[in-house]
Amino acid sequence: MKFEPAPLEDWMRLYYFAVDDDIGSSGVEDYSLAELRALLGIGNDELDAVVFRDSTSFGGEEVRTAIAARWGTGDPDKVMVTHGGSEAIYLVLSTLLEPSDAIVVTEPTYHTHTSIARSMGCDLRVWPLRPENGFRPDLDDLRAVVDGAKAVVVNFPHNPTGASLTPAQRDEFVAICAEAGAYLVWDQAFREMVIEGEPLTDPVHDYDKAISIGTLSKGYGLPGLRVGWAIGPEDVLRGTLDLRDRMTLHLSPLVELLATRVARHADLLVGPRMEQARRNLGLLRQWAADHPDLIDLPEPMGSASTFPQLLGHTDTTGFCHDLAREHRTLLVPGSCFGDPTRVRLGYGGPTASFTRGLDTLALAGEKARVQN
Numbered sequence: 152m153k154f155e156p157a158p159l160e161d162w163m164r165l166y167y168f169a170v171d172d173d174i175g176s177s178g179v180e181d182y183s184l185a186e187l188r189a190l191l192g193i194g195n196d197e198l199d200a201v202v203f204r205d206s207t208s209f210g211g212e213e214v215r216t217a218i219a220a221r222w223g224t225g226d227p228d229k230v231m232v233t234h235g236g237s238e239a240i241y242l243v244l245s246t247l248l249e250p251s252d253a254i255v256v257t258e259p260t261y262h263t264h265t266s267i268a269r270s271m272g273c274d275l276r277v278w279p280l281r282p283e284n285g286f287r288p289d290l291d292d293l294r295a296v297v298d299g300a301k302a303v304v305v306n307f308p309h310n311p312t313g314a315s316l317t318p319a320q321r322d323e324f325v326a327i328c329a330e331a332g333a334y335l336v337w338d339q340a341f342r343e344m345v346i347e348g349e350p351l352t353d354p355v356h357d358y359d360k361a362i363s364i365g366t367l368s369k370g371y372g373l374p375g376l377r378v379g380w381a382i383g384p385e386d387v388l389r390g391t392l393d394l395r396d397r398m399t400l401h402l403s404p405l406v407e408l409l410a411t412r413v414a415r416h417a418d419l420l421v422g423p424r425m426e427q428a429r430r431n432l433g434l435l436r437q438w439a440a441d442h443p444d445l446i447d448l449p450e451p452m453g454s455a456s457t458f459p460q461l462l463g464h465t466d467t468t469g470f471c472h473d474l475a476r477e478h479r480t481l482l483v484p485g486s487c488f489g490d491p492t493r494v495r496l497g498y499g500g501p502t503a504s505f506t507r508g509l510d511t512l513a514l515a516g517e518k519a520r521v522q523n
Contacts, residue, residue: 153270158486311488
């Protein structure tokens with residue numbers, strides 16, 4: 152397959168490692184290995200005991216058991232461990248879908264949710280998340296496009312908007328997918344990253360055609376560990392092996408050791424990082440109130456990003472280029488998600504850097520406003 156360009160990945164390749172302050176990413180502050188070992192009590196003896204042999208195609212039993220207990224149904228046979236959530240999405244969608252299948256996706260959306268299906272020749276049906284509603288999902292919009300769909304692909308809390316479902320809406324949403332007989336691919340990359348209340352119940356607990364995609368990259372501050380997973384029907388997971396055997400084969404046993412310990416003590420990592428993100432969101436709300444001529448800020452329900460409109464800009468791409476090149480501050484233009492008037496603004500990073508980034512954004516935004 153030949154894939155369409157991925158503007159988000161192109162942007163991050165260009166600037167992610169070339170800035171001082173990052174207010175565009177969707178995750179939280181990264182952990183170091185020293186911090187991880189201290190939090191989880193991982194000693195030298197455990198690391199020294201790792202033997203660099205192959206693992207199994209689905210992942211070692213210990214890591215699958217830990218993931219199943221934390222995020223799944225408790226059954227390790229319904230878990231496959233992958234190189235990040237991106238590999239899980241690719242394997243699952245490439246296995247489930249055939250050309251001409253109909254698939255429901257949100258708009259805006261993360262690019263892999265659409266590009267794989269589009270490259271296969273599937274019929275993409277849009278479930279719009281409307282800015283006039285603060286990007287809150289409207290289930291009537293889903294009902295209008297779901298009949299006959301092979302799969303519904305979503306992530307809540309949502310990237311890039313931070314929108315989500317209420318618990319009652321989540322139950323209704325699953326019922327709609329079940330009535331349509333569609334597979335539900337539930338990307339739960341931001342599951343624990345909620346502003347208020349508890350995380351939504353994963354549909355693998357109450358829908359037999361649900362496949363849950365997870366990762367340690369977002370809420371756990373471990374993107375470089377490259378650990379993800381798929382939880383779902385055993386026949387779907389087995390079906391991915393034709394691709395897995397030609398790609399990554401399995402994870403490193405050292406990575407599996409760390410992932411196992413994280414899964415067993417996940418709250419120790421995500422808790423402090425989400426406290427920081429909530430504090431940063433409070434700073435962002437005040438900053439937006441202080442700059443009403445610069446930004447229209449939707450209120451996120453979760454994740455660590457929001458999708459505001461930069462007022463006075465019909466296309467924020469040039470502004471974001473200047474912000475990175477001249478001020479070494481990362482902000483992602485909305486063109487990466489199909490709406491060039493907006494930006495993805497991430498608030499999960501270190502507070503000092505986040506505050507500097509907002510100050511830079513205010514100065515650059517005021518300068519651009521005066522020039523226009």
